[in-house]
Amino acid sequence: MRLKRMKRELEILWQDPLLALLVGAITISLLIFVVYPLIAVFIKGFQTQDGQFTLENYRRFATFRYLQNALRNSLLVGLATGVVGVLLGYLAAFTLTRTDVPGKQLLHILLILPIISPPFVSAIAILLLFGFNGLITQKILGLQGFNIYGFKGVFLSQVFTFAPVGYLTLRGVLESLNPTLEDAAMNVGASRWQTFRRVTFPLSLPGIASAFLVIFIESLADFGNPLVLAGSRFPMLAPQAYLEITGSFNLPLGAALAVVLLIPSLTAFVIQRYYLQKRQYTTVTGKPTLSASKIVSPGARVGLYALLTGFALLILLFYGTILVGAFTAVWGHDNTLTLDHFRYAFSVGFDTIKDTLIVAILSTPISGFLGMLIAFMVVRLTFPGKGAVEFMSILNFAVPGTVVGIGYILAFNRPPLLLVGTLSILVLNFVFRYVPVGIQSGIAVLRQIDPSIEEAARNLGADGITTFRKVTLPLIAPAFFSGLVFAFVRAMTAISAAIFLVSAQWNLLTVQILNQVGSGRLGVAAAFSVILVAIVIVAVGVISRLVPRQVARIEIMRAQEG
Amino acid sequence: MAELRLVDLVKEFQSFDSPEGKVVAVDHVNLEVERGELVTLLGPSGCGKTTLLRMIAGFEDPTSGDIFLGDRRINDLAPNKRDAAMVFQSYAIFPHLNVFENVAFGLRLQNLTEAQVQERVNRVLELVGLTELARRSPDQLSGGQQQRVALARAIVMEPRLLLFDEPLSNLDAKLREQMRIEIRQLQQRLGITSVYVTHDQAEAMSISDRIVVMNHGRIEQVGPPLALYARPRNRFVAAFIGDVNFISGEVVAPGRVRVLTETFPVADMPESLRPGQQVTLTLRPESVELLSDPRSPQSQFSGEVRRVTFLGGMVEYEVQAEGLGSLVVHASNPILRGVLRRGDHVGLHIPPAALHVLP
Known part of the structure; x- marks a missing residue:
């Protein structure tokens, strides 16, 4: 029965041979570039240096306190960052969706700024502010030998980096809760606090749990902040795996650590995706309500606004520090303004900047189109193994970059797939790592588009590919462009997987920044960061200019349709 | 020979709710539609009328049975290869194209010169009274105008068969009565063989040459409106019509x-x-x-x-x-x-x- 159905589905797919080939090609490339590297990591973890089967790597994990601590520390930081990140994110999202405080637009932009920066920009800012020569610790508070390294440094840096992720997630959740529900609760006599506690909060609970898990996953996967700020007495898994490979040349142990890192990430991902997402309440019906909610009392409004502004100012302080640091001769000692760091950055790093741009410009459109194509396949086509394809395509959400990076060097180091050291391995890695966001937004938009619009195109004589090109693609343009922005930003700012894949020929800005931090040239690192953020901002501006005017109109239509 | 012939058509859907594991949406339906005739599929929701229409259009695959258009069996023909244009319940107007381009969509997929496309689209737009609105985008149209765009987009293809899936259900009562008269006049003038799905018995009676009353996936009775009204074959038909x-x-x-x-x-x-x-x-x-x-x-x-x-x-x-x-x-x-x-x-x-x- 099941086989018969699969056969039938294949037959239907074959009516459109081009589409069938495309489905096949995408499935195969997902297997090669997503699944195969993970399998390679898994196998390597059970091998000795010369390829014999062994349990030694995991035995070492069980005996060495140091490696166990790495796991414990990573989980600890992940949980703490998750809790505080969600708290801050909810506060920001609630304030900006439920009150009419001034400067909402500006606050929103400040809050999402950390998302478009390389994740360890905050780490550099923290070193400049709280390090041995830190502006605050040494100059203002006069502390000598204050040590920011360890839990507090990583935690502070990650909260700064990932609270914005929580904010964006929870903003979506709170926006999709119909404020009329709150009006209704108050209408039957609930006080403001009761309304929040018994209506708003319970309804946003699945979203809160979901945001927590997303931050937890990102924190576990984070590589840059721990590498800069953890220090040798506070080992963490992701940098430890890297150090085993590049420092001790122990690839099997590195792979085993990667597998250990993968387990909590995948668990959190599966809970988030297959348990929580089904429980999210979306209560938007009819026309969106524009009126400000009455749920926030004047006193609470001031309190919330103060907290939010405080956090925004902290973000501003961090970025200001980077900017000033990039123009300061020697931070903490010689405060004269100088362009030396930029001069140096351009002289040693010009090729790196060029390489980074090439990689980003190549991978962004591929990732964008692939994302829309897969979203289309998942939502609109039936074919055997569709669930597996969907899972594979978004799996990289959950897999820490470190694991992917190790997987790629293991998987693509011999013919016919000898890619190590090439441009292709960087591009492929970025394409398949950052395609899930495009897929997710594509799926969300496609599910809103009436399927009969595509049926109408088929009915008028368009085949599957033509329908996708002439009807579906223009309609999912908003998702397409947001996927593009995300892919570009991530290609510019990613480090955890890329650090394994760069080579003498092809180097990336983020790796360069980390090297400068490593050799203590914080000013140059800051200069590189400024250059990187500037490129990202310009590029995001350009991409949003490209968005056809139709897109805005479709958005309006969709809003009208409710 | 009948223009459209449905022979022993069955459609089963898999279902985990029913004990048999499947639901029979269309149950051994036989029907012939003559050239130029407008036949209505009438029945309560869930009676299988829309599934039947979608099988004719090619959006659903029959579990068994045959569909003939003329003397050609079209079961295995992809929807875009079938000469059967459809007017959708939701209109399904392409929101990113203006009125003219919506109507021209299907023609542009054929090897026609730009002049031919212009000529045919303009003729049809005039036919449905949309000439003035050709450059409008769909979100600037009223419900009735969108309905006309959907109609124009289907008839511009000069299809062998015209399919209507509850085309008037989103319009208010007054406009619905006006549109059903327009559709009928246009259909008779162009002489296009048509299958029309509706759950509104008054609409079915006013527009059809023949009505097919369906219930639980089966045909209860087929006949001209007056015959069905005057001589229903069973209680269901008697009570459903009037x-x-x-x-x-x-x-x-x-x-x-x-x-x-x-x-x-x-x-x-x-x-x-x-x-x-x-x-x-x-x-x-x-x-x-x-x-x-x-x-x-x-x-x-x-x-x-x-x-x-x-x-x-x-x-x-x-x-x-x-x-x-x-x-x-x-x-x-x-x-x-x-x-x-x-x-x-x-x-x-x-x-x-x-x-x-x-x-």
């Missing part, structure tokens, strides 16, 4: 039935019925005559008015008739004939041809 009263009677002789003490002639009585057999009769509300004087010589039954609903052109009464139970009666022309009141005692007269025996 209002109806069911009365029980007894066969006294071929072509004659007795209701209480009165004997009536009936046409089309099945020959299998024998005298003494109990039968169910249908009586349309407008066929009954109400007499304000129950003692009038014409009066066959007497009753009492229980409910009065004034509807403008007519009045609907619910009458408790002695021995017959509750009857719905429609009286026309209330301005001239006046309106009875609740509690009034009335006489009822049933003309000879008003009763129909359900087989």
Whole structure:
């Protein structure tokens, strides 16, 4: 029965041979570039240096306190960052969706700024502010030998980096809760606090749990902040795996650590995706309500606004520090303004900047189109193994970059797939790592588009590919462009997987920044960061200019349709 | 030869809710549609009419059975290869294209010159009265205008078959009546063979050459609107099309039935019925005559008015008739004939041809 159905589905797919080939090609490339590297990591973890089967790597994990601590520390930081990140994110999202405080637009932009920066920009800012020569610790508070390294440094840096992720997630959740529900609760006599506690909060609970898990996953996967700020007495898994490979040349142990890192990430991902997402309440019906909610009392409004502004100012302080640091001769000692760091950055790093741009410009459109194509396949086509394809395509959400990076060097180091050291391995890695966001937004938009619009195109004589090109693609343009922005930003700012894949020929800005931090040239690192953020901002501006005017109109239509 | 032929068509959907693991949406349907004819598929929601239409369009695959367009079996033809244009319930207008480009969409996929496309689109836009709005984007159109775009986009293809999936269900009542007249006139003028799905029996009666009444995936009855209304084959058809009263009677002789003490002639009585057999009769509300004087010589039954609903052109009464139970009666022309009141005692007269025996 099941086989018969699969056969039938294949037959239907074959009516459109081009589409069938495309489905096949995408499935195969997902297997090669997503699944195969993970399998390679898994196998390597059970091998000795010369390829014999062994349990030694995991035995070492069980005996060495140091490696166990790495796991414990990573989980600890992940949980703490998750809790505080969600708290801050909810506060920001609630304030900006439920009150009419001034400067909402500006606050929103400040809050999402950390998302478009390389994740360890905050780490550099923290070193400049709280390090041995830190502006605050040494100059203002006069502390000598204050040590920011360890839990507090990583935690502070990650909260700064990932609270914005929580904010964006929870903003979506709170926006999709119909404020009329709150009006209704108050209408039957609930006080403001009761309304929040018994209506708003319970309804946003699945979203809160979901945001927590997303931050937890990102924190576990984070590589840059721990590498800069953890220090040798506070080992963490992701940098430890890297150090085993590049420092001790122990690839099997590195792979085993990667597998250990993968387990909590995948668990959190599966809970988030297959348990929580089904429980999210979306209560938007009819026309969106524009009126400000009455749920926030004047006193609470001031309190919330103060907290939010405080956090925004902290973000501003961090970025200001980077900017000033990039123009300061020697931070903490010689405060004269100088362009030396930029001069140096351009002289040693010009090729790196060029390489980074090439990689980003190549991978962004591929990732964008692939994302829309897969979203289309998942939502609109039936074919055997569709669930597996969907899972594979978004799996990289959950897999820490470190694991992917190790997987790629293991998987693509011999013919016919000898890619190590090439441009292709960087591009492929970025394409398949950052395609899930495009897929997710594509799926969300496609599910809103009436399927009969595509049926109408088929009915008028368009085949599957033509329908996708002439009807579906223009309609999912908003998702397409947001996927593009995300892919570009991530290609510019990613480090955890890329650090394994760069080579003498092809180097990336983020790796360069980390090297400068490593050799203590914080000013140059800051200069590189400024250059990187500037490129990202310009590029995001350009991409949003490209968005056809139709897109805005479709958005309006969709809003009208409710 | 029939233009469209459905032979023993079955569609099953997998279902985890039903004990058999499947739901039969369309159950052995046979139907022929002649060239130029407009046939309506009518039935309650879930009766399989839309599934049937979507199988003809190619959006659903039949579980078994055949679909012929002319002499060609089209079961395995992809939807974009079928010469059957569809007007969708939601209109399915491409939101990113203006009116002209929406209508031109299908033509542009063929090897036509730009001049030919322009010519054909403009002709059709004029036909549906949208010439002025050609450059408008869909979000600037009213519901009725969007409906016309959907119609134009289908007929510009000059299809062999035109399919309508509840095309008027999103319009308000007034516009719906106006559009159904326009659609019918256009269809007759162009002579396109059409299959039209609706759950609105008034729409079906006003627009169709023939109506196919469906229920639970099966065809209950096929025929011209008047035939279905006057001689329904069973209770379902009788009740689904128009209002109806069911009365029980007894066969006294071929072509004659007795209701209480009165004997009536009936046409089309099945020959299998024998005298003494109990039968169910249908009586349309407008066929009954109400007499304000129950003692009038014409009066066959007497009753009492229980409910009065004034509807403008007519009045609907619910009458408790002695021995017959509750009857719905429609009286026309209330301005001239006046309106009875609740509690009034009335006489009822049933003309000879008003009763129909359900087989």
